[in-house]
Amino acid sequence: MRCTILGAGSWGTALGATLASKGFPVCLWDKDAPVLQAIAQKHENTRYLPGLALPPSLAAAPDMARALEGAELVVFAVPSQAVRQVAIEGKRLLHAGVPICSVAKGIEVDTLMTMSEVLEDVLPVPMHPYLTFLSGPSFAKEVAAGLPTAVTIAGRWERISKQVQDAFHTRTFRPYTSTDVVGVEVGGCVKNVIAIAAGLSDGMGFGANARAALITRGLAEIGRLAMRKGANPMTLSGLSGLGDLVLTCSSEQSRNHTVGFELGRGKKLEEIQRALGQVAEGVLNTRSTRDLARKLKVEMPISEMVYRVLYEGQAPRQAVGELMNREMKPEN
Ligand SMILES: NC(=O)C1=CN([C@@H]2O[C@H](COP(=O)(O)OP(=O)(O)OC[C@H]3O[C@@H](n4cnc5c(N)ncnc54)[C@H](O)[C@@H]3O)[C@@H](O)[C@H]2O)C=CC1
C-alpha cells in the first residue's frame, strides 16, 4: 500500500515510520523543506524526532503532487488549524476511493468545526465516506521507538476504517475502530485543554488530588460537549477520551501539560511556545472549545478557567480559586 503523509512533524513522521516498517512505500510532505531534506538524506527528522533512525524507505518530497502520486492511503498530519489549507491545496490531487486518515486533534478556531466537518467542507462529497480519524493516547516519540500503543480509528464507513486499521496495525501499534467520529474528535481536542489545566495545577505545586479532580471533572465536561454534538457517551471512556486525557494530564512528555506547567510557574505564554518549537494544540483548542461550548450552551468551567489564564491574563491561582468556589452542586 503506497502511503502519503501530509505533515512531517513528530506525529506524521512517527506514523510514517510505522507504515514504512511494514514495507509500505511511504512519502512525507511538508512546507518545511529542511525537515524533508534531513529525512531524505540522513534518515532522521532532525527537528522533530532528533536522534531517531528512520527506515530508509521513508521518502520525502517538497512537491505535494509528487508526494501524492499513486497514493493508496493519505494521512493528514498537520496541526488542526492548518488542515483546511492543506486540504484546499490537496483537493485536486486526491481521488475518491482512496482512504484518508486525519490525525490532528483540534477544533478550527474561526469556524468551530471539528476536523471531519472541515474536511467535509473542503473535499467533494464522493470522498466523504473515505474519511477516517485516528486519535488516542500516543506520544509520537514512543510510537517511533516501537513502544506498545493503542489508538482508535473512527469513520462512518466501517469497511474503510478497517482498511486503515489493517494498514497501521503492527506488533506494537494496535488500532481499534469506532463509528463515533464526533466522540473521538471531541475527546482528542478537549483533552489538550484539560492537560493545560493539569499542567497549571502541577506547576503551581498542587498535588495528586488536584490532578485527579481535574482529570475526572475534565472528562465530565468533555462528555457534555461531545454528547451535545451527538456522540455516544461510551466513546469518552475509551482511548480517545479517558485514555488520552490520563496520558496528557499526567506526563511531562506532553507539550500541552508543559505549557500549563510553565504558566503555573510564572512564565509567559509566548516564551513557553517559542521554547517548545512544536505545536501545543491546547492553546488554540482552548479558544475554540470555549467558544463552541458557549455557542452550544454547554457548561465547561475548567476550559473557561484555562481560557481566562491564556487569553485574559488572569493569574492561575486566582482562576483556580474561582473554579473551586463556584456554587455547590451534585456530581454529574
Ligand atoms: N506529536 C504527538 O505525539 C502527537 C500529535 N498529535 C496531533 O497531530 C497533529 C500534528 O502534530 P505534531 O506532528 O506533533 O506537530 P509538530 O509541531 O511536531 O509538526 C507540525 C508539522 O506540520 C507542518 N505544517 C504546519 N502547517 C503546515 C501547512 N500549512 N502546510 C504544510 N505543513 C504544515 C509543520 O511544518 C510541521 O512539520 C496535532 O494535531 C497533534 O495534536 C496526535 C497524537 C500524537
Ligand SMILES: O=C(CO)COP(=O)(O)O
Ligand atoms: O496527543 C498527544 C498524545 O496522545 C500528544 O500530546 P501533546 O500534544 O500534549 O504532546
